[in-house]
Amino acid sequence: MAFGGEADFLARHVCARCGSPRALEPAEDYFTAFAVPRRFVQDRAELERRFYQASRALHPDRFGAASVEARKASVERMSLLNDAYGTLRDPEALREYLLRLEGVEPPKAGIPEDLAESWFELQDTLGESPELARTRLEVFETELQLVKSRLESVIRTLEGQSDREGLPREVLEKLARQSQARNYLRSLERDLERIRGKLCR
């Protein structure tokens, strides 16, 4: 079974007998908080079920009258659980977190080669002809969408491979490069938004 037993999972957070929250330990991370394996693909429905279950046991509202230590542990544990949940259920945040956890540094990214030419052409026409710029903007956007969906499919494949093969280093590094390229596209999209705003005014 992929997931540990229910009692196992809750016992990481609260004492099985008295129900008081355990003090946070330095070795705990987002994956141990949910008792799930280090993988890029997670079962979101199961994450939600565990999040609700642990929240019921851990939330500071349950320890209003408890000791100072118990209240502190509850806040710290609930904070970890909240951050872990926010990260694990967001594929991109999860990817960045797991790569960092595995010690893979994000490489520097520039504009993908197959987009570079039309990007500079677009820049050139901006000051000169709004008419032409609008046409080139549309062309560029189409190309960007193509590159984006290609990148995303590569990333999904690499993530699947990585999960199956136990996070081999070379796959993670490849994944980090593709992931950075994907991030770069996001900043390009923001630039395009600005350009479109200017051209339409």
Place this chain on the structure above:
Amino acid sequence: MSVAMSVKDPIVGIDLGTTNSLVAFVRDGVPEVLRSREGRNLVPSVISFADGAPLVGYAAKSRKVRDAAHTVFSMKRLLGRGFEDLKDAAQGLPYKLLPGDGIVRIEIGGRAYSPIELSALILKELKLAAEKSLSMPVRRAVVTVPAYFNDSQRQATRAAGRLAGLDVLRIVNEPTAASLAYGLDRKRQGLIAVYDLGGGTFDISILKLHDGIFEVLATHGDTALGGDDLDLAIARIAAAELKERDGVDAFADLSLHAELLEAAEALKIALSERDSAELAVVSRGYRRAFARAELEELARPILERTRGPCLRALKDAGLRPEELSDVVLVGGPTRLRVVQEMAASIFGRAPNTSVHPDEVVSLGAAIQADILAGNNKDFLLLDVVPLSLGIETYGGLTSHLIARNTRIPTVAREVFTTFADRQTGVDIHVLQGERERVEDNRSLARFKLAGIPPQPAGIPRIEVTFLIDADGILQVSAKELKTGKEQTIEVRPSYGLTDAEVERMLAAGTRNAEADTEFKKLVEARNDAEPVLRATEKSLPHAARLLPPAEAEEVRRRFEALSEAMRGKDGGKVREACFALNRATAKLAELIMQEAVDQASGQR
């Protein structure tokens, strides 16, 4: 009833509203609004100083126009804010704000009050109402705030609670509280939007209700948008027409200004039930018919401002409007058809108007209080922080540490170091808001990391922990990483009170309370002594005739003594002197009575 009676230290739920406030309590699992001391459910959030003593509620509301100079309302609009950033929010409020740095102050009858002190008076009234209704002391409460309240506004609310003698166990967001009452029967599950338009604030929250868990997915809002703005728009029309007709500047006259706002509010309420009504400013003999359509025309551009926050909240929650199973309306102004239409237009569905728009927030606060008391283990609220938190970095830019709509509690850590050799302190400026530039965000506080051991620049490593607790309030701690030693932090809130200031106010409050009790004793003693003194005065001429000279002299002496005590301020002395006079005149009174009886029988 029996359960409530066995409760020793109850936790009540309080909705501290811009226009009205309520207190509620869960009895045997059922939340109910507690009656005010005026015998009503609502306590108008109005404070009036009659001869220096504060009145709160309908009694104060009735003095809004009559004694405008000593009556204030809509305090919530000023909570946790400074004079400079209030220029817009306080526009159209008929009272005097004092310019200055930090927390804003209001001048009433020659004294400066902070909105915290004034809000504390409302909370105190609610505390007294709850104590009367529950027949036991109330020391603990859950208090609601608009979801979009920032850290300063939340801190100010908590400080007001402390000043009122309440331990505020939890600050809960109003739309979240409303959802608790809405989902009480457990039949209502799924994704909902709570559209909460109050007297002065607007919130939109998107929640997932699942098996007793109330999870906020996203929240947005505007803390300076509400029913007040509709009143002001109506009042402006009347003011313009009065200017035209009589040449008066209605907003320059406190009393007339207040009358205009009150007439506008009455008109707005009338038009939520009828198609037409009359706006009447009695003191100027001004009357004007208003059609509902006319009000709607005025309201639409104001209400349009709720659209942006709703769309952003949906986007942050990653939802399309059609994925919602219900849109719940909360707040008095949502009784207006035009508000319901606006919500329908934003979400593309008819909104749910089944919850009591004035009471639902306080009922939800009471449910949360019941959860904290450990009586309700089925329900749990999971909330988010409404605004991003960051710190100032080089070039006046904001570095965001915690993103808006992050689940709370949450923690962010940042390591700081020194820039100069032997530097022993580091300043940290904490900001709240979404913008890049520091001046576009709200300054929350400045912290100083002090007592860093003198070392070369860049060597000390101090880890600062920013914790946003379940109340949505920031707590900061710091430690030196090498030694693990906790670091001292000095906090200077930008628009709040320091802990020392709150302590001072609490102490002054206790002194005032003592003074108040003394004064009350004096008044009561005087009231009791007055008839004794007057009766003795009448009988003095008979004393010389009926009593031996020594006893007559004694009566005279005691009479003088009480007259003297009545001129003083010591209630105890008045009581003693009154008692002594009573004893001295007992025989005289008897003789006079006997004489009167004899005379009556002799005549017969």
